[in-house]
Amino acid sequence: MSSTRRAVAVLLACLLVAPAQAWGPLGHSVVAELAQRHLSPAAEAEVERLLAPEHTRSLAGIANWADQIQDDPTQDALWQQTRGQHYINFRGGSDCDYVPPRDCRDGRCVVAALQHYVGVLGDRSQPDSARREALKFVVHLVGDVHQPLHAGYRDDKGGNTYQVQFEGKGSNLHKVWDSGMLRTRGLEWQAYARQLDSPVPVALPTPVAPLGNPYAQWAEESCRITAGAGFYPDGHDIGPAYVRAELPLAERRLREGGRHLAEVLNLALTR
Ligand SMILES: [Zn+2]
Structure with missing residues (x-):
């Protein structure tokens, strides 16, 4: 295959496996x-x-692995076991208080998953293979818990069943928040990260309580964003005005996710 044809084939493969749930x-x-x-x-x-054993040494290089395993038949068991760890569903009606027995039954939610994987990552007595897998989940799931609709309401499956019109096509609110709005910037991830990175620490709305559960707090923050006025678009239509109002919020969550991920890794890996 020529290099151009190979590049096209790789691009098509990437488009085909693009996940819709994160x-x-x-x-x-x-x-x-x-x-x-x-x-x-x-x-x-x-x-x-x-x-070191991976094809990449960078966090961005492994950030999507936890979603990509759903397209790898050899990883099906792991995907089935972990697919419920990418989100949490709150009760709805503006109730965004995390109540584990109600909102995270059997530890099957992003909050409990983060507690588990951060623990494995920071435990030097665990084999490197387990810590490497934990790192891949932590990098991905800290991202997910900051996507407001990964901590939305059970009724509409975090916006997945809330149909919208976006860029002249039918979509759903979850998808628009996952990727549609971000894509309107027309930036690759490296340039986007450069643009969002700030030498001044981002002012967070509420400080992380050192003795609290920061993962639950991040999920509750996400949920409260989905409860905000205008988050669910009037008439199920997402036009330029919605993107102007909500994209800065999505980008604030990317920044906060990045900062929180650095804090978690610096703590877990510097013992
Ligand atoms: Zn995910």
Whole structure:
């Protein structure tokens, strides 16, 4: 195959496997790259060591693996076991308080998954293979929990069943937040991350309580965003006015995701 034809084949394969149930690849890569830029030297060295057997040494290079396994028949068991870990469904009616027995039955939600994988990642007595897999999940799931509709309401499956018109086509609100709005910038992930990165720390609405459960807090923040006025578009129509109002919010969540991911990794990998 010529290199051009091979490039086209790879591009088509990428388009075919583009997942529809998470920040799209763009959002996950941006969050990962934002974190990469703020790793401590010790954490960065440990990331590189753990990722040595992979095809990449960067967080962006592994940020989408947890979604991509759904298209790999050899990983089907792992996908079935972990697919419920990418989100949490709250009860609805503006109730965004995390109540584990109600909102995370059997530990099957993004909050419990993060608690588990961050624990494995930070545990030096675990084999590298387990810590490497935990790193891949942590990088992905910190991104997901910051996508507001990954912590939305059970009734509409986090916006997945809320149909909308976007760019002249039928879509759903979840998809538009995963990738549609971000794509309107027309930026590749490297340029997007550069643009969102800021030398001044982002002012977060609420500080992370050191003794609290930061993952639950991030999920609750996401949920409260979905409860905000105008989040569900009038007439199920997403036009330029909606994107102007909501894209800055999506980008704030990417920034916060990147910053939180760096904090988690710096803590877990610098012990
Ligand atoms: Zn996901």
